[in-house]
Amino acid sequence: MDTTTPASPDALRRAMADRLIAAGSLSDVRVEQAMRTVPRHDFVPAAPLEEAYDADLAVITKRAEDGTPLSCASVPSVVAMMLQQLDVRTGHHILEIGAGTGYNAALLAYLTGEDGQVTTVDIDPDVTAQAARALEATGYGRVHVATRDGALGDTTHAPYDRLVLTVGAWDLPQPWWDQLAVGGRLVVPLRWRGQTRSLAFVREKDHLRAVDIELCGFVPMVGQDGEHHGTIDPGGHVTLYWDADQPVDPTTLGGALTHPKSEAWSGVTVGPYDSFDGVWLRMAATDPGTCRIAADSTAVDSGLCTPAIPVRSPALVEGDSLAYFAVRRLPSADGTERRSELGSYGHGRVGQQLAGRIRDQIRAWDHRRTSQPTVTAHPAGTPDDQLPEGLVIDKTAVRLVLGI
Incomplete structure (x- = not known):
């Protein structure tokens, strides 16, 4: 009892x-x-x-x-x-x-x-x-x-x-x-x-x-529809999410994943409890092509698309090509910590170059893992010459400026 x-x-x-x-x-x-x-x-x-x-x-x-x-x-x-x-x-x-x-x-x-x-x-x-x-x-x-x-x-x-x-x-x-x-x-x-x-x-x-x-992660607010999404494979197993100010066309990307896969590994490793979300934060502050990719279990199991975190990983898109953040486990000796290497996979005409850009972002993050970008928000319509230096992201009501 x-x-x-x-x-x-x-x-x-x-x-x-x-x-x-x-x-x-x-x-x-x-x-x-x-x-x-x-x-x-x-x-x-x-x-x-x-x-x-x-x-x-x-x-x-x-x-x-x-x-x-x-x-x-x-x-x-x-x-x-x-x-x-x-x-x-x-x-x-x-x-x-x-x-x-x-x-x-x-x-x-x-x-x-x-x-x-x-x-x-x-x-x-x-x-x-x-x-x-x-x-x-x-x-x-x-x-x-x-x-x-x-x-x-x-x-x-x-x-x-x-x-x-x-x-x-x-x-x-x-x-x-x-x-x-x-x-x-x-x-x-x-x-x-x-x-x-x-x-x-x-x-x-x-x-x-x-x-x-x-x-963090939260239930989205009703009525703010600035993020778009669309599938990029015939079976609908891989989805891209991008912002309204980005020139992303999922139809143009429809055949990208059928192209041979390019690999770009960084040499940067993480342990099982190390956070690497700062890579995405850095990409979002420096590369205008940054978006999100999500792959369901069918896509992952078949090898069609294998992002580091299948439901949410950063990606880069340019025209008919894309690359996404990836991770691979490294062999380890008995009794040593299991390590994984960070890198990227690219597809399409310039997929290799995009994969290389993600690899370079990983290496830059590795030098200052805890650093954060500067972020300011300015009313929509603020002229460019009145904004601080940095990457500008235009939303409906504000202009975000991010700097590293």
Whole structure:
């Protein structure tokens, strides 16, 4: 007979915070106290207690008919990371876009205190209704919950000292600029060149300046359609994702993968626990042809397309040719760490040259693995001569400028 006593919510909450600290995900004392205090399980009542306090688990709370997640309670490690990027102070006015379960808004209310004000908005009335109920039941009913298009923000308590998105964004609409005070901070999971990064922007008078960049993934925001996609093989097993400002034509690439494969290996190796996502970040900041490639199991098993991470890896496209990031395991002696070499495969007329460009990016990343590009955002229409030096990515509302 199992006589194990189930852990209490308080004990599980403490254990979650302890794991986040041990993993290096939680270092801010105030954020730590918030996560030790706010009862996450009350915002995800359908989840088992252990799942509610799993530091590395997102809890899906609403899905589309095809199973696509529409709303969730984000992974606690990501919640902690973004709260630390946001740098909330007592008395702040905060706007959150993407109400989710209401848990993040409760954490924000704890951090800003009784003298502050938290507003959370979502376009889905089911989501806002659930969040409002949970906030009221847990003692955070002072949070203002509104059902509206997040792209419009909410002027009710503007200007805001902090603005945070808990949904993935492709663009930075003008209302967010208008409602964020100069000197305020915007934390947004921003998507460009097929990747998503949580950027902490500081609002300057005429632009936004990123002060921190972290890898993340989020349910995309409704209504921002700047990323396109299309399959590039007859069977539909390989898909490219690219931005609206990129001249990518999947029809032109339709036969690329049938061309002989070119290989370009860098000599750069990684261990089983080494991160190499910085290669993509560097490519996105320096090469305008950077996009994302995804291959399903049929493509991988047949050898048609074998990216380093099949569902999401960086690629380069130029006309009828492409190359993508790849990895191969190296033989190892008994008792030594298993190493893998980073490189690329190319297809098409200039596939070999493209593969070589990825190889060169890997080598450049290897010299400064922890470096991050500079990122600034400027209103659309800003003349080129008023932009800083760097790679310009034009979106609908902003011009991103990235520099190495």
